[in-house]
Amino acid sequence: MLLDDEVLAVILAVVVIASILGVALTLRDYYSVEPFTALGLLDSSCKIGDYPKRVIPGDNVTLCIYVYNHEGKPIYWSVVYKIGSNETLPTQEKPSSQPPIAEWRGVLSHGANETRIIVITIPKELKIGEKVALIFELWLYDAGRMEWVYSGRWNHLYVSVVG
């Protein structure tokens, strides 16, 4: 035989592995999506880094939020803005107990993301010298239960309140 048997065997082994990998990847795209969402907090130019460190009560602060959907289905999301402290930060299971100040909503397809510039208001009631956390929680709408469900994703930014 012109083509050596051993060479053919090696080529076949590579092709069999490639074939199995191809089938697995094709089916994985449709049937085994590991669902997750992501929330990011960015600066006013929608980049990581230049976050405000000091805020003045009553002032507006421009920030940017980033939401990514990998749930395997389209989602209706809401980012809720709260102000809290070390003791009132959210956890993966529970949202912050603080009242919401503002919220932003949107809809995303599977695999899509959205970056949105937001303007938040710093409440006038904050005391000068206080260190507070600007909390952003990601909530998803559950159409079956007809209610918003906390996703377990949140970001927070510590700022000092100055006069």
Add this chain to the structure above:
Amino acid sequence: MKIFIAALILTLALTALLANAEVSQGDFDARVGEALARLERFNMKTDIDGIVARLGEAVRLWESGKRDEALRVVDGVNAEISGLEERAWVIEVQFYLGLAVRVLAFLSLPLIVYFGLPRVYLRLWYYFRRRWLVASRR
């Protein structure tokens, strides 16, 4: 007669106003959520990005206070989803056929290589040596 027409127009205008005024944030969320739930079965089976984008547009309109416009967009999206639901079986058959063809194509690769490669190799071997002359050695 004029009074009757004026009263009719006023009633219709008030009804339209009240119908939209009744839609609360919770109702709107439920409408968007319901539309997304109906879309879920078509996810990855056909291109629904345009419909999802229109729902996103409706949410933006609602947030900016253009509630009537937002509700009209949601109604339009619901009509589009109904259209998809009417030909759901065609979409599903197309999707599963496409998937089966892709899987079979991958699975048949080793067979094609096993049977085809030696033949192709042989043909190429002869092709590149077609002008060779065979001479007997002394």
